[in-house]
Amino acid sequence: MDSISRFANDLSSWYWWLSVVFVGLAINLVSSYAKPPLDKWLDGRSSRRRLAREARDREFDEKASKIAADPTLLTLANQKANQAETRTQLAFILIGVNLILLFTVTSLPEPRSGMTTFLIVGLFALIPMHLLNLMKAMKGETAAEDLYRAARKKYRMPNPQLQPTPDGAAERNR
Structure with a gap:
């Protein structure tokens, strides 16, 4: 019962809501800046792997x-x-x-x-x-x-x- 009352207190406090909003915004910003380079890196890796696979298949x-x-x-x-x-x-x-x-x-x-x-x-x-x-x-x-x-x-x-x-x-x- 103690954990439920503590959770209810956390929900009613302003600092909990501020931290949730702050963490949400931080995650959104990081993902928006990290996604394009990550997509580019994965695309390059995928194409290199595809070319290597095609070369192995030709050799085979x-x-x-x-x-x-x-x-x-x-x-x-x-x-x-x-x-x-x-x-x-x-x-x-x-x-x-x-x-x-x-x-x-x-x-x-x-x-x-x-x-x-x-x-x-x-x-x-x-x-x-x-x-x-x-x-x-x-x-x-x-x-x-x-x-x-x-x-x-x-x-x-x-x-x-x-x-x-x-x-x-x-x-x-x-």
Whole structure:
């Protein structure tokens, strides 16, 4: 009840209303002067990010086209994607083994020896490093698979510039 009466007193006092009006005006002035530079900065940042994204997309498309032009490169891209997937799976297994070992070691009865304590601290320190390694492996796997899929899609598309020759090979029109 005390807080309600204090709030009622604040509402009826002139200094509370003056401070509310002053703060409202200050916020309005700051926002009116800060908004145009902020909008300009965000617009510039957005356009730079869009240009960088378009450059990355062009580079990705060029790599996919280069890989799609040669069946050997396509096979190698598939192997690279499979290796990246295996690396990710091994990182998951390593984290699982670390967690099982950590659970087992921390379940040991007290008192713990110095070696056991060292092992627990070491496992706790290694888990974040293994998680970072897992995230890096997953990112590499995604990139390799995306590149392989894009190249495979381009490889399957008919290319009007290639003409079949009598020996079964394709020759580029000039």
